[in-house]
Amino acid sequence: xxxxxxxxxxxxxxxxxxxxxxxxxxxxxxxxxxxxxxxxxxxxxxxxxxxxxxxxxxxxxxxxxxxxxxxxxxxxxxxxxxxxxxxxxxxxxxxxxxxxxxxxxxxxxxxxxxxxxxxxxxxxxxxxxxxxxxxxxxxxxxxxxxxxxxxxxxxxxxxxxxxxxxxxxxxxxxxxxxxxxxxxxxxxxxxxxxxxxxxxxxxxxxxxxxxxxxxxxxxxxxxxxxxxxxxxxxxxxxxxxxxxxxxxxxxxxxxxxxxxxxxxxxxxxxxxxxxxxxxxxxxxxxxxxxxxxxxxxxxxxxxxxxxxxxxxxxxxxxxxxxxxxxxxxxxxxxxxxxxxxxxxxxxxxxxxxxxxxxxxxxxxxxxxxxxxxxxxxxxxxxxxxxxxxxxxxxxxxxxxxxxxxxxxxxxxxxxxxxxxxxxxxxxxxxxxxxxxxxxxxxxxxxxxxxxxxxxxxxxxxxxxxxxxxxxxxxxxxxx
Amino acid sequence: xxxxxxxxxxxxxxxxxxxxxxxxxxxxxxxxxxxxxxxxxxxxxxxxxxxxxxxxxxxxxxxxxxxxxxxxxxxxxxxxxxxxxxxxxxxxxxxxxxxxxxxxxxxxxxxxxxxxxxxxxxxxxxxxxxxxxxxxxxxxxxxxxxxxxxxxxxxxxxxxxxxxxxxxxxxxxxxxxxxxxxxxxxxxxxxxxxxxxxxxxxxxxxxxxxxxxxxxxxxxxxxxxxxxxxxxxxxxxxxxxxxxxxxxxxxxxxxxxxxxxxxxxxxxxxxxxxxxxxxxxxxxxxxxxxxxxxxxxxxxxxxxxxxxxxxxxxxxxxxxxxxxxxxxxxxxxxxxxxxxxxxxxxxxxxxxxxxxxxxxxxxxxxxxxxxxxxxxxxxxxxxxxxxxxxxxxxxxxxxxxxxxxxxxxxxxxxxxxxxxxxxxxxxxxxxxxxxxxxxxxxxxxxxxxxxxxxxx
Numbered sequence: 001x002x003x004x005x006x007x008x009x010x011x012x013x014x015x016x017x018x019x020x021x022x023x024x025x026x027x028x029x030x031x032x033x034x035x036x037x038x039x040x041x042x043x044x045x046x047x048x049x050x051x052x053x054x055x056x057x058x059x060x061x062x063x064x065x066x067x068x069x070x071x072x073x074x075x076x077x078x079x080x081x082x083x084x085x086x087x088x089x090x091x092x093x094x095x096x097x098x099x100x101x102x103x104x105x106x107x108x109x110x111x112x113x114x115x116x117x118x119x120x121x122x123x124x125x126x127x128x129x130x131x132x133x134x135x136x137x138x139x140x141x142x143x144x145x146x147x148x149x150x151x152x153x154x155x156x157x158x159x160x161x162x163x164x165x166x167x168x169x170x171x172x173x174x175x176x177x178x179x180x181x182x183x184x185x186x187x188x189x190x191x192x193x194x195x196x197x198x199x200x201x202x203x204x205x206x207x208x209x210x211x212x213x214x215x216x217x218x219x220x221x222x223x224x225x226x227x228x229x230x231x232x233x234x235x236x237x238x239x240x241x242x243x244x245x246x247x248x249x250x251x252x253x254x255x256x257x258x259x260x261x262x263x264x265x266x267x268x269x270x271x272x273x274x275x276x277x278x279x280x281x282x283x284x285x286x287x288x289x290x291x292x293x294x295x296x297x298x299x300x301x302x303x304x305x306x307x308x309x310x311x312x313x314x315x316x317x318x319x320x321x322x323x324x325x326x327x328x329x330x331x332x333x334x335x336x337x338x339x340x341x342x343x344x345x346x347x348x349x350x351x352x353x354x355x356x357x358x359x360x361x362x363x364x365x366x367x368x369x370x371x372x373x374x375x376x377x378x379x380x381x382x383x384x385x386x387x388x389x390x391x392x393x394x395x396x397x398x399x400x401x402x403x404x405x406x407x408x409x410x411x412x413x414x415x416x417x418x419x420x421x422x423x424x425x426x427x428x429x430x431x432x433x434x435x436x437x438x439x440x441x442x443x444x445x446x447x448x449x450x451x452x453x454x455x456x457x458x459x460x461x462x463x464x465x466x467x468x469x470x471x472x473x474x475x476x477x478x479x
Numbered sequence: 480x481x482x483x484x485x486x487x488x489x490x491x492x493x494x495x496x497x498x499x500x501x502x503x504x505x506x507x508x509x510x511x512x513x514x515x516x517x518x519x520x521x522x523x524x525x526x527x528x529x530x531x532x533x534x535x536x537x538x539x540x541x542x543x544x545x546x547x548x549x550x551x552x553x554x555x556x557x558x559x560x561x562x563x564x565x566x567x568x569x570x571x572x573x574x575x576x577x578x579x580x581x582x583x584x585x586x587x588x589x590x591x592x593x594x595x596x597x598x599x600x601x602x603x604x605x606x607x608x609x610x611x612x613x614x615x616x617x618x619x620x621x622x623x624x625x626x627x628x629x630x631x632x633x634x635x636x637x638x639x640x641x642x643x644x645x646x647x648x649x650x651x652x653x654x655x656x657x658x659x660x661x662x663x664x665x666x667x668x669x670x671x672x673x674x675x676x677x678x679x680x681x682x683x684x685x686x687x688x689x690x691x692x693x694x695x696x697x698x699x700x701x702x703x704x705x706x707x708x709x710x711x712x713x714x715x716x717x718x719x720x721x722x723x724x725x726x727x728x729x730x731x732x733x734x735x736x737x738x739x740x741x742x743x744x745x746x747x748x749x750x751x752x753x754x755x756x757x758x759x760x761x762x763x764x765x766x767x768x769x770x771x772x773x774x775x776x777x778x779x780x781x782x783x784x785x786x787x788x789x790x791x792x793x794x795x796x797x798x799x800x801x802x803x804x805x806x807x808x809x810x811x812x813x814x815x816x817x818x819x820x821x822x823x824x825x826x827x828x829x830x831x832x833x834x835x836x837x838x839x840x841x842x843x844x845x846x847x848x849x850x851x852x853x854x855x856x857x858x859x860x861x862x863x864x865x866x867x868x869x870x871x872x873x874x875x876x877x878x879x880x881x882x883x884x885x886x887x888x889x890x891x892x893x894x895x896x897x898x899x900x901x902x903x904x905x906x907x908x909x910x911x912x913x914x915x916x917x918x919x920x921x922x923x924x925x926x927x928x929x930x931x932x933x934x935x
Contacts, residue, residue: 031814033737037582039814041551042574044566047536062532066555079482083531090613092527121580143737179738185856186738265524267624268656271848271865272666352914354532391851391884393863398884398935400861402853420854424884424935455626456520456532456912475935 001156004048007070008158011077017053017060017097018077019159021309022046022068023351027151028120034144035133037125042117047351048073051159052080058094059087062354099332101311102161108168110299111202115150115172119203124148124174127208131176131215138219140180140226146215149173149449155309163311171302171461172205173198173449176215180222187225187419189218189404190386193243195445195465199300221405224417231406231421231478237381237435238423238474239374244403245466246446247387249364252427253285253292254462256396257319258453259330259342260357269455271394274427275325277338283325286431291365292320294329294343301463302447303360310355312344319362323431330357349458356454363445363465367437374436374470376412382476383407383414384421400424406478423476433474438467483517483535485600485631485647492537492645495560496637502567503543507575511637512540512772513556516915518630521609523655526616526623528609536915539563540772541571542813548581550574551813593640597776599769603631603649605678612653615684621691625655629678632916634768646768648918650676653683654910656866659694667697667879670716670846670866674908693867699878702870704933710841711931712834715905716866718923720847721892722822724860725758727852730783731817732792736802741855742889745789750890752787753897759783760793760809761823766908767918768820771795775808787894793817820919827900829927834901836874837927843869843876844931847885858889861934884935892928900924 001022008020024046031039047066050073053059061083063076115124128146135144151171158164175192191197191214199205240248255261256273264272275283296305296314305314310332318326330338331346334357348355375383389402406421407414425433445465452459492513503509515537522530537556542549552571556563607629616623633647652674661667671690673683713721728734729742744750760781762769771777773796782790794804795811811817829837848865852858861884868880887896901924909917 036584039551039812040549040577040581041553041813044552044554044570046555046557049532062530064532064534064536065558066536067558069557069559072558079533083533086610087528087531090528090610092524092529117574117577121577125580143739145737181738186743188738188855263524264624265522265529267524267658267668268626268654268670352534352536354530356530388855389851389853389861391849391853391861391863393882393884394848394865398863398882400853400884400886400935420856422853426935452913455522456518456534456628456916459913 003068003070004156005158007073010070011074012160015052015077015081016055017057017160019051019100019157020048020073021351022048022156023153025151025153027149028117030125030128030148032125032128032132032146034136035129037129045350049351049354050076050080052077052084053097054084054088056088057097059084059091060095061087064352093337095333095336097161099310099336100159100161101163101307103307103311103313104164105307105313106166107306109170109200111170111204113202113204114152114170115203120148120150123203124150131212135176135178135215135219138223140182140223141178141219142181143179144219146174146176157309157311159311165307165311167305167307169200170202171200174211176218178219178222180226182226185226187222189222189225191215191218193246193446193448195300195447198302198447200302200304201300205300225405225419228417228419231382231418231476232408233477235473236476237378238471238476239378239381239383239409240469240471241383241385242442242444242466242468243386243446244384244401245364245469246464247390247401249292249362249464249466250359250451250462251390251392252396252399252430253320254329254359254362256427257329258357259328259334259338259340262328263334263337266453269457270453271396274395274397277340279325280328280340281326284323285320285325285428286323287434288323289367289434289437290320290323290431293318293363293365294345295361295363298361298465301361301445302449302461303463305360308344308346309348310346312346314344317343329359347460349460353454353456353458358453358460359451359462361463364467366440366443366467368439369436370439371442371468374438374468375409375414377436377470378409379411381409382418382421383409384423397427399427418478420478421476422478423474425474430471430474433471434469435472436470438469440467442468485602485633485649488537488633489645489647491558491560492635493643495563498560498564499539499567500637500639502564506545508544509639510542510774512635514538514634516630516632518628518916520912521627523623523625523627526613526621528613543575545578547583548578549584550578550581593642596643598645599765600645601648601676601765603651603676607651607653607678611680615687619687619691622658623655624658625653627653628912628916632918634918636770636774638774642774644770644774646770648766650674650908651678652908652910657690657694659697661697661879662700668866669693672907672910696867696869696876697879701879701881703881704883706933706935708930708932710838711928712838712841712843713926713928714845715923715925717844717847718824718926719907719921720850720862721860722824722921722923724850724852724889725822726819728816728818730793730819732794732798732802732804733815733817735792741852741858744858744890746792752784752890752893754786755827755897755900756787756893757785757825759823760819761821761922764821764906764920766821766920771808771810772813777808777810781807781809793819823922824924826902826904826924829899829901831901831903834925834927835871835876838871839874840872842880842931843871853886859886860889861886883933885932886934887932896928896930898927898929900926
């Protein structure tokens, strides 16, 4: 760390404007299958990108290396400077130095007991063995697999504006999957992304008895599914649980609101957006029950942070209020290009990629309906739990999602279990069909490490909290 | 390091690997891999550079074994031999005490090629120049978004029995889209990929010119296709996306045994595909390493599906040990999951000049997007059309079609619904860049289908 400060100081004298972003991490991973440890690995990663501005300070280029010596960083800076100067002729848009912060600050995931390698081996792996051993006892369950990820990640960002941001993140991820076979069918049920198993924090956040119960539940439900009838098909009401809502929020609100996407940066890969710059403050995105925030201050969420990778302070911002589209998901660069206000979401997956606009914690706020009130409002429909498959077009309009587990709703009551529930629709009509939003007792948070975007591509962690929600007249399909 | 060459990397890797292996006490058996890339990534939007990033990244992976217990370690190189060795001594060796807490498994780290030294290096003579590309796009007056990736990738394997396997390739691609507006002001686009080991700017310029002409197809407003089944032609680019589903894991023996192959009905001989379907894991194009992570030489060709029937799955070393089957030395992860890197679908008999007349009335589909398995047990795939779908009548293209969603079982798409494949195949090197550029490619013809379901 000391070398980085020294190198930064020396390079500051040699280049018109410079930023150094050091990212180093250590991660332990384990995979257990039916009580046996199949894979156990440790990752040490350490590197930095250097961002250097052209002589007119209007353009920036990046160079990435794991050679963190002064000489290594100097060579990086030189290469970045040459390419930044090329951008004076061929750059898309000038970007002022004020697109980077001048703040100083620190953040560390609040935890009393960060998970150490000793905890990983002595507590987590035995727990994965015990639970997968129990899971395989359930009749028809042919596979019970669990994974654990424990990460400590440290980020230091220094730039010529005087910015000095140091953040440390403690991440824990546990997930389980049960596969049942029988009745000429294969079905799986997972416990993955749940905030009680994937979170920022330490050992004190892990509720082992609760997780043990969940692993039993998914095993029995996998068995239940192979004997279940297919989900009915047709136009009907659906009630989505928070772990299905998360993909709905992610794909049909999060991605279309990314400002770099709206500006066309993603057109060749992930796609464009049906949302236009002039829609903010104007477009009724969904029903008046729809309230969505960018909220990086949920400390246990996987993508909580205090500053983005341009050093900007992260604050809670309403994206959609009472169904009206208010703000995009765009960091300082996109804000300058679009002349719109945004959020602090200029983020990079690692030291080998330049930051771009990313989601973080994008949460759908609870409403006032209890679970039973929502059920009672449905004459015939399906309750759908846990996303399994997702697909959406390049403008983020036309989507289709499938889930693991469904239950028919008849006359306001939950009925039989059904397998392979799926539904499809168009983004805006879908959000306008939002009829009830569950109260805070129905809220749960889902997390994932695997949101992909960008050219070159990067995978980053995101998090979405949501209540159970009721949608009217949706096209549902089953087996 | 300054701008480095493949030779620089190879020298560094070989010298450092030897010392890293020696840093482990003799009671441990260790195999070592070193892979990475030196790349320049330039991202374009509206014909100009949005972001320019160069990356030099190299990662060591060590599989350490003692008493049939193994631990894996992965770490980023410092690009300094002494520092890398010091890192192993100070950071990795103290972690070996955790080996006691690992389950005993069958022996893994012996290389079947002790003392084997083999190297395959494909170098480039001509590299792209981004200024030429931007100038040409400006001259053409098109709206282009895309990614230029230029540089080399490498993979290697070492063990303490002096085995050294080395693969490196220098290659470049420009994956790009041209955008225009239709008469209703809606954005429409075509996409192209230019890939070469030796950059040929004249070829790229010609592709640009052809691409601009293709945009003329959007001069008519698009029609909305009602839901239903249609005759269809999937271009080789669209077929590449269908083939990509086979990279999700269904051809892995390990995943099949764990109930995680969506092609299990094909594997169990409960269904067959059209006899026109033959798929091979095919390394003959030399776009991927010739060895796997166990240091085994991967056969150039591993037939997987022949004449509509599965003949074998990808079987790696761990599956062979766990399930008592014969390994075909397929690429596999250390948890045993096999994965393809290069797949080839055999061509058919349909001449390209006859596609439109044979399609007669139906949909011409240029590309597909965001495919995913929608129903595991039936191998159903969903996705949407992208970069141009066109309505065809009397063997003539009539007008564009609004993008639509399809949902179809691979057993139908490559079964009763398949009329023929085209007689010419195209090779698409992978352009994935998650973590690093990917090795490998897909080779596929186009496909004429008796029916294709539009569901939304």
